Every structure is written in structure tokens, then in C-alpha cells.
Amino acid sequence: MKDFINKLYRNHSLIYKGLLFICTTFLIVYLFPKSGKFKYNFEKGKPWQSENLYAPFNFAIKKTENEISKEKQAIEDNKILYFNVDKTISVKIKSEFETQFKNVFADSITKFNLDELLKTGNVIISELYQFGILNEDYSFPDNKVVTILDNRVEKEKVLFSNLIKQDEVVSIIEKNLSNQNLSRFKTNFVSLFFDFVEPNLFFDESTTEKALQDEFDKIAYARGSVEKGTLIISKGEVIEGDKYQKLKSLQSEYESQVWSKSNYNWILFAYTLLVALALLMLLLFLRKYRADVFENNTKVTFIFFNIFLMILITTLVVNYNSKYIYIVPICILPLVFKAFFDARLGLFAHVITVLLLGFIVPNSYEYMFLQIIAGIVTILTVSELYKRANLFISVGQITLIYIVAYFAFFVIHEGTVETIRWETFIWFILCGLATLFVQPLIYIYEKLFGLVSDVSLLELSDTNSKLLKELSNIAPGTFHHSLNVANLAEASANEIGANAMLIRVGALYHDIGKMKNPTYFTENQSTGINPHDELSSKESAKIITDHVINGIEIARKNNLPDRVIDFIRTHHGTSVVYYFYMKEKDQQKEVDKLDFSYPGPKPFSKETAILMMCDSVEAASKSLKDPTSTKIDAFVENIINKQIEEGQFLNANITFKEIQSIKKVLKHKLANIYHLRIEYPE
Structure with a gap:
């Protein structure tokens, strides 16, 4: 029994995801229409692609909405x-x-x-x-x-x-x-x-x-009937006029009457399979390409919650009046996911959601085409969500795409623009305005789920914030070092397409642990007295390595997001405090390397790996004497190559090509910092 409980505890994360998966599946299926779907897809004005269709049962030919409205008007x-x-x-x-x-x-x-x-x-x-x-x-x-x-x-x-x-x-x-x-x-x-x-x-x-x-009640909604076995349409025939109305009547009759109570459970089972399959694809995507998100139950819950919320809102609108379907701002979904995660995950989740909505909305093909195109445009156009102008421009482009695509579909279906429903364009404009609600929604999600977006990162990057002010007062040398590292890291991130805003914030806060013992770090020693002279090498190394633990404690006390704390934890990886290690080694033959190593973990993303490189290079560059371009190049190569040899980047998804690009940026930046130029004659 004890082993069983221990096994449950070890796998509690997977068990939670399984329960979340099952609950979300059943909630979505509960919202689906409880009827079968007509197995043929057809569009007015297009050829019939399937084999000859014969009436499977007797059914009435329903009048068109235009015919019924004319009768009502009369x-x-x-x-x-x-x-x-x-x-x-x-x-x-x-x-x-x-x-x-x-x-x-x-x-x-x-x-x-x-x-x-x-x-x-x-x-x-x-x-x-x-x-x-x-x-x-x-x-x-x-x-x-x-x-x-x-x-x-x-x-x-x-x-x-x-x-x-x-x-x-x-x-x-x-x-x-x-x-x-x-x-x-x-x-x-x-x-x-x-x-x-x-x-x-x-x-x-x-x-x-x-x-x-x-x-009105006396109006007959049918005109004539079709007998079982009658040919409705032949393969290749154009679907128009009376044939189109017969197909629409058969579709309506098929979905409303053919499915009796005896089929109800089978329909639910089939819907459950399809929804479960779609959500399973999302989970597999997270596990294979976004392992850090998959391991975080809060983030997985957040993703599933947003997908269910969009399906719920759309279902409510369809049940109220399906003509308002395009007011629902589905493009908020990829915007939110891109703000908290990345574009690829945002687009994948958006496509899964739109595919599920295809079971609920009328004209599902048209709807899915419009929403997927709009989602792609959203991902491609919104680059920096914290810039308000970017959001307004993106919403304008999304609205334009909706209008153009809807216009094209209408012309294909009707063959004319004379009967176009101009009020639908108003729905698209309202949808665009509703999409602007994404800004307050992101703020709400940050508070509810403890996530961090680029908007919050922009606020944290303000050097006038309370914590950074405190750092500049207590440890001015460390603060100046953090600013330099932030500039180097931001330039490196831009070079390889990493999250520049995130890495800048991480760099600003990565050394806040030094506020606890500022004078034990050389950049803050202004009196010429070194307190390490009175300590053993092991004690000195412990004070140095403890600035990581102290930084995490200070960060948590000041409610810094986990994404920022990750930079504090990983900026030294498992590297060794080399100076004190070698000093101890000179005094004793046997030295435990772990006593002089940082607790880790190693960097596990491009951003944390970049910070480690930039932090080491910037700190060590202060020891350069008479720097030249050749010296700087060799200096950068040695430091980063040593980190590679120690395996510090094994857990980070960064390539050798990207590391080479970062080296190039660092060499160029350091050359600018030291103002290398030709020597003028006196």
C-alpha cells in the first residue's frame, strides 16, 4: 500500500494532467449539439463531388428563407x-x-x-x-x-x-x-x-x-416532397436552385430526425473520441516541443481553460443567434498564448480550438477558414504586445482579413454582390474592438495564474523600480554590472531571435543576491580593503555562491515572476568559483570541488544560456589590461568555450551556430565599450 501511495505521489503531475484532459473533454462534448452530422460537404454553385445521391428516406423539400419571408410579408x-x-x-x-x-x-x-x-x-x-x-x-x-x-x-x-x-x-x-x-x-x-x-x-x-x-402559423414550410430512392443529384452536377434546396432539406432532416434516442450514446461516444483526439494532439505537442510548459500543471491548466472558455462563449452566441457568431473574438486566444508562451504554441492551440468549433457553428468550412487565416495573421503581425500601437495595427489587419475573406466566400456562394449582407461587416468591426480586451485580460490572467507577459516584463525593466533602486544604493557596482550585462544580453538575444525583453529583465535582477553581502564582491569594493583576506577559501567561496540562493529569496519576497527567478538560479550554472578553488588547492592536496561550485541548475533555455555567457564575459572583461581587438576576441572565445567544455549548455535549446553569433555580438560590443580605435600621434 505504501509503495502504491509513493507511486501515486511520484506521478501526481501526470495523474493531474489525465484528470484535466478527461474533464475538459467531457465539458466540451457537453456543449456540442446532440445530433449527427450530415456526412456530405457541399457548397452552392460547386459541382457535387460524391457519387450519385439517392434519397435514403421520404422527406419534405423545405422552402428557402427568402420564400418564407416573402410569404410572411404578404x-x-x-x-x-x-x-x-x-x-x-x-x-x-x-x-x-x-x-x-x-x-x-x-x-x-x-x-x-x-x-x-x-x-x-x-x-x-x-x-x-x-x-x-x-x-x-x-x-x-x-x-x-x-x-x-x-x-x-x-x-x-x-x-x-x-x-x-x-x-x-x-x-x-x-x-x-x-x-x-x-x-x-x-x-x-x-x-x-x-x-x-x-x-x-x-x-x-x-x-x-x-x-x-x-x-403565420398556417404557413407551410415545405413545398413538395422527395420519395425514398429518388435521385437527388448526380456526380459532377452543379449544386444550385432546386437541387441545392433538396440537399439542404435532406441535411436538416438527417440531423434532426434520423438520430433517434437509441443512437444518442453512440453520437456522444463519437464526439468524445474526436475531442479527446484533438486535445491529445495538443498534449503531445507540449510534451515534445514545449517540455517546460508540459511539466508545469498551472500552464497546462491555463491552456485548457482558455480553449474551453472560447468554445463556451461561441456555443452561447450560437444558441442565442448564430448571425452574431463573428462577434466572438477568437483571435484573443493566439494573442494570449503568444503573450505568455510563444507564437508556435499559440497558433497550434488556435487551430485545435477552431477545429473543435467546427462541430458547433453553421457553415463550418467557411468559419474555420476565416478563423485560421485570422489566427495566422495575428501571430505574424503582433510582435511586441506591450506596444499599444502594434496591437491596434494588428487588430486593423485582422478585421481587414475577415472582411476580405468573407466577401470572397459570399461571391463564391451567391455569384453576385447585390445581396451581400453589409451588417456582417459591422460584426467583424465589433470583433476587432472586442479583441482589444486582450490587454486587461492578460493582466487578469497574470494575477489568477501567476504567469508573466511582456507587459509585466516592461514594468519590471524600469530601473526606477523599488528593488533596482535598492540594488543601486546598496551595491552600486553590481547595479552597473547588471546594466552592462542587460545591454550585452539584449543585443545577443536580438541577434538569434530570442526573447530580448525577458533576457533584459533577467539580467537586471540576476545579481540581486549580492545585496546581502555587497562588499564581498570586487565591483562594490571602493576602499581597497578586501574582507576575503580574513576568511578561509571555503568560507569565501560559500559567500560567493550563496548570492544565488540569497537572490532567489529576495526575488520571492518581492514577488518576482518564476521566469525571472530562473535567471537568478541558472546564471552561474554548476560552474566553480575558480579563484578560491585554486587557492585552496595550493594549500591542500585533496579538495572537494562541490564546496566551490554553484548549486545550479544549468541553463535550460536560450535566454538563460545567453545570460550566463554575457555575465561571465562582462565580469571578466574588467581584468583586461591594454585591450585590443585580438585580445578581446581570444578572451571571449576562451570564456565561452570553457563553459561549453564544462557542459553548461547541454540542457539549453541553443545551437553552435547561435553561440557563434553571440560571440560575434559580444566581441563587437566589448570593442565599443573599450573604445578601440587607431592610436593618434602626439
């Missing part, structure tokens, strides 16, 4: 409007008219005129309330059919033009008075009617919309 244009009428108002108006009439018109009017006016008034009321007066002005066409409801019961159907608008009341009164030669009473009559006339027709929007929806 129903919308011919919809019936519903108005509620209040019959009590017309009865009340007639009663009030007779009462008010006697008060308005004086007894001086002849009985004949009085009777005519009363009769005309009743005619006007009948005309006004024959169908009714609208309660407000509506902008419906005059030829619209209107159904008048009395207590929710249909009373009659009329044209909208027959309904009286409130501004038409005066003209109806004037017309009736002029017909009876009573125009001289118009003013009194109009004021009389305006005192009590009120609308009695009210638009019933809910009933109108319900009736419209009932008509």
Missing part, C-alpha cells in the same frame, strides 16, 4: 386590423345633442329652420357614428380591411378609409349644412358638436397581432 401587408367599438357613446351623443340644441339656438329662429337644423344634426351624428370615430390618428393605408368588434364579437368589416378621423368632423358638418342651405349656422353648430362629440373606436393591438400570428 400576410403582413394583408393583415386585418381589429377595432373595438363603444356603442353606448353614440346613444349618449344623440341624447346630449337634443338637450344642448335647445340651449344653443334661440327662439328667434323660425320653426322651419329649427326643425331643419335638428334634423341635420341627427343626420351628422348618424354619419359620424355609422362606423365610428377613431380615438387617435393611425397611419394605416386607406385600403386596409378593418374588423369592428362589439364586446369581442365581430360586428362588420369595412375599409379603414370609412372610419372617421377626428380632424374630419368639421368637414362633415360643413358638408351637411351646405347641402341644406344652413351655412350661416356653421359656427354655432361646430362649437355645439365639439362640446360633446367623442371617439368610440379603439385599436385592438393584441387581437390584431394574435390574428397575424395565427396566419
Whole structure:
């Protein structure tokens, strides 16, 4: 049992990755659509590449979206409007008219005129309330059919033009008075009617919309059917018109109905295999080409989390409305991975993610082509993410690529630009703007996962930071040495394409451990007194080698990232403090070399290897007397060749060709530092 527990403990890292792999696979499969996929790929306007296709079962030919929208528009244009009428108002108006009439018109009017006016008034009321007066002005066409409801019961159907608008009341009164030669009473009559006339027709929007929806529900979404065994399309035929619609109908029917509950488990199993295969490829890539990332469980978790997050966001958008699919800023993924790792890993993870998204999105081939091209452009254009201008320029280029590629696909599918959906370009612009969120996202990830990006490295490279200020005050010679090493290392990194920003920061902080005992290091000895004179060689060597351990402690106390601490740990590798080793050897015959060696480890990357070379060369160059180009060349060659012989670079992925390039840079830089020039005569 104890052996089993020990075995588990030794392999806990692999067990964690296995659990992470399984959990991510099942979470992604859970987001996938639970249906089968049509086994044929086809595009409108392209030839049918497969063999002759016969209908595997009976299915209906679905109408196109354009046909359905035209039918809906026709129903919308011919919809019936519903108005509620209040019959009590017309009865009340007639009663009030007779009462008010006697008060308005004086007894001086002849009985004949009085009777005519009363009769005309009743005619006007009948005309006004024959169908009714609208309660407000509506902008419906005059030829619209209107159904008048009395207590929710249909009373009659009329044209909208027959309904009286409130501004038409005066003209109806004037017309009736002029017909009876009573125009001289118009003013009194109009004021009389305006005192009590009120609308009695009210638009019933809910009933109108319900009736419209009932008509929409009657729309047939299919036109005709295809019998089982019927030839749908022959090999080589161009997919267009009715054949395209039959194929789309078969695809839809196949994905929605063919897969019964008995097939459900098989579909899930197949999806799980494909997702697991894709994620396994990513893990194998990390293990073979990015071993340092693979060994770090936090980094592997970070990669899997980002892939799952992109798939989750895309699934939510597709389920809401698939037309917004291009708003999702997928290009954030390679940007984030490039910021924390490198371009190659970023592109590989991006391609894996896009392949998985192909199971979720409509028009998967078009989508995957656009996103992979955009991902490549992202990797190629964003070189220094900490420079804001670079990010804006890159986002502009990504957006342009989206627009150009989408335009090309649309023309291929439709054969024309007349029906192009210009709003899709707005989605691409919004996607570009959303991509700018990568800057705050990187900051959030740094805090959550303890990672470091070039943006953080830029902040750490500021020599006015608290820790570097402290170094310059306590150990000014070491600080000056660190600045020189940083310049040499940065130039060397640029020469071979290494991470110049990372190596500059590593060089600035690599000797911070010397702050604990600054006077024991020659660059900080200004009084001419050497404290090593009072110590044994072994004690002196221990103080010298301990600056690595002290540096790691100071770095951790000041929350420096692990990537920077790696430079502190490795900048001397497992080399020997040669001066004190030889001094001890002169005094004793048997000397343990480990007592005079740095704890290591050896450099394990190009950047840490470069720092070791530059640190040794810069420190030793102070002992050069009367430097010349020949002396400097031999000096650089000797130091670096000795490190190679000691096997200090065996764990670093650096080539002999790159080491030669670094030597060349160091020789040139040292020549500039010592201002080598021809000697002028006095």
C-alpha cells in the first residue's frame, strides 16, 4: 500500500494532467449539439463531388428563407386590423345633442329652420357614428380591411378609409349644412358638436397581432416532397436552385430526425473520441516541443481553460443567434498564448480550438477558414504586445482579413454582390474592438495564474523600480554590472531571435543576491580593503555562491515572476568559483570541488544560456589590461568555450551556430565599450 501511495505521489503531475484532459473533454462534448452530422460537404454553385445521391428516406423539400419571408410579408401587408367599438357613446351623443340644441339656438329662429337644423344634426351624428370615430390618428393605408368588434364579437368589416378621423368632423358638418342651405349656422353648430362629440373606436393591438400570428402559423414550410430512392443529384452536377434546396432539406432532416434516442450514446461516444483526439494532439505537442510548459500543471491548466472558455462563449452566441457568431473574438486566444508562451504554441492551440468549433457553428468550412487565416495573421503581425500601437495595427489587419475573406466566400456562394449582407461587416468591426480586451485580460490572467507577459516584463525593466533602486544604493557596482550585462544580453538575444525583453529583465535582477553581502564582491569594493583576506577559501567561496540562493529569496519576497527567478538560479550554472578553488588547492592536496561550485541548475533555455555567457564575459572583461581587438576576441572565445567544455549548455535549446553569433555580438560590443580605435600621434 505504501509503495502504491509513493507511486501515486511520484506521478501526481501526470495523474493531474489525465484528470484535466478527461474533464475538459467531457465539458466540451457537453456543449456540442446532440445530433449527427450530415456526412456530405457541399457548397452552392460547386459541382457535387460524391457519387450519385439517392434519397435514403421520404422527406419534405423545405422552402428557402427568402420564400418564407416573402410569404410572411404578404400576410403582413394583408393583415386585418381589429377595432373595438363603444356603442353606448353614440346613444349618449344623440341624447346630449337634443338637450344642448335647445340651449344653443334661440327662439328667434323660425320653426322651419329649427326643425331643419335638428334634423341635420341627427343626420351628422348618424354619419359620424355609422362606423365610428377613431380615438387617435393611425397611419394605416386607406385600403386596409378593418374588423369592428362589439364586446369581442365581430360586428362588420369595412375599409379603414370609412372610419372617421377626428380632424374630419368639421368637414362633415360643413358638408351637411351646405347641402341644406344652413351655412350661416356653421359656427354655432361646430362649437355645439365639439362640446360633446367623442371617439368610440379603439385599436385592438393584441387581437390584431394574435390574428397575424395565427396566419403565420398556417404557413407551410415545405413545398413538395422527395420519395425514398429518388435521385437527388448526380456526380459532377452543379449544386444550385432546386437541387441545392433538396440537399439542404435532406441535411436538416438527417440531423434532426434520423438520430433517434437509441443512437444518442453512440453520437456522444463519437464526439468524445474526436475531442479527446484533438486535445491529445495538443498534449503531445507540449510534451515534445514545449517540455517546460508540459511539466508545469498551472500552464497546462491555463491552456485548457482558455480553449474551453472560447468554445463556451461561441456555443452561447450560437444558441442565442448564430448571425452574431463573428462577434466572438477568437483571435484573443493566439494573442494570449503568444503573450505568455510563444507564437508556435499559440497558433497550434488556435487551430485545435477552431477545429473543435467546427462541430458547433453553421457553415463550418467557411468559419474555420476565416478563423485560421485570422489566427495566422495575428501571430505574424503582433510582435511586441506591450506596444499599444502594434496591437491596434494588428487588430486593423485582422478585421481587414475577415472582411476580405468573407466577401470572397459570399461571391463564391451567391455569384453576385447585390445581396451581400453589409451588417456582417459591422460584426467583424465589433470583433476587432472586442479583441482589444486582450490587454486587461492578460493582466487578469497574470494575477489568477501567476504567469508573466511582456507587459509585466516592461514594468519590471524600469530601473526606477523599488528593488533596482535598492540594488543601486546598496551595491552600486553590481547595479552597473547588471546594466552592462542587460545591454550585452539584449543585443545577443536580438541577434538569434530570442526573447530580448525577458533576457533584459533577467539580467537586471540576476545579481540581486549580492545585496546581502555587497562588499564581498570586487565591483562594490571602493576602499581597497578586501574582507576575503580574513576568511578561509571555503568560507569565501560559500559567500560567493550563496548570492544565488540569497537572490532567489529576495526575488520571492518581492514577488518576482518564476521566469525571472530562473535567471537568478541558472546564471552561474554548476560552474566553480575558480579563484578560491585554486587557492585552496595550493594549500591542500585533496579538495572537494562541490564546496566551490554553484548549486545550479544549468541553463535550460536560450535566454538563460545567453545570460550566463554575457555575465561571465562582462565580469571578466574588467581584468583586461591594454585591450585590443585580438585580445578581446581570444578572451571571449576562451570564456565561452570553457563553459561549453564544462557542459553548461547541454540542457539549453541553443545551437553552435547561435553561440557563434553571440560571440560575434559580444566581441563587437566589448570593442565599443573599450573604445578601440587607431592610436593618434602626439
